[in-house]
Amino acid sequence: MNSREAILVSAPNAAGEAFIKLLQCRGIPFVAIVNNRNEYDRMLELGVSQIVTVNTNEEKTWIVPEIAIGSIYLFEKSLNLCCRYLQICRSWTSDPVYVVTHSMQPRLVYKGLGANYIIHSHGRDLSLLLSKS
Numbered sequence: 001m002n003s004r005e006a007i008l009v010s011a012p013n014a015a016g017e018a019f020i021k022l023l024q025c026r027g028i029p030f031v032a033i034v035n036n037r038n039e040y041d042r043m044l045e046l047g048v049s050q051i052v053t054v055n056t057n058e059e060k061t062w063i064v065p066e067i068a069i070g071s072i073y074l075f076e077k078s079l080n081l082c083c084r085y086l087q088i089c090r091s092w093t094s095d096p097v098y099v100v101t102h103s104m105q106p107r108l109v110y111k112g113l114g115a116n117y118i119i120h121s122h123g124r125d126l127s128l129l130l131s132k133s
Contacts, residue, residue, distance in 0.1 A: 005070030006031045010085050015100060016075030020046055031067055056084045069093045076101040083113055090114035
């Protein structure tokens with residue numbers, strides 16, 4: 001990732017929120033991706049200043065954001081939504097895409113949709129992810 005690129009984060013759960021707080025503490029530029037008003041408002045409450053809103057049902061709205069995207073971190077809340085986010089944003093970067101999940105089942109599904117790394121975690125301290133980006 002170069003200095004003009006921002007990390008893209010989907011943070012629909014506590015681990016994702018903790019990751020956003022870590023990015024904020026370290027001053028690392030990032031953008032949140034959301035697909036509804038509740039998630040948008042939740043990101044605002046977390047102090048996120050750059051938010052990309054996508055309509056996951058309308059493929060014609062999946063346009064590349066004006067912000068240069070580097071690595072992507074998708075925190076899984078639902079298999080369907082995480083897969084859709086992979087379909088939407090995999091083409092936005094050539095940098096790695098990380099999927100953070102509690103489940104062991106969807107590994108091949110995520111790999112097939114373009115994820116580079118699938119991290120199985122039940123904890124909220126994922127600071128070691130940043131050493132890879």
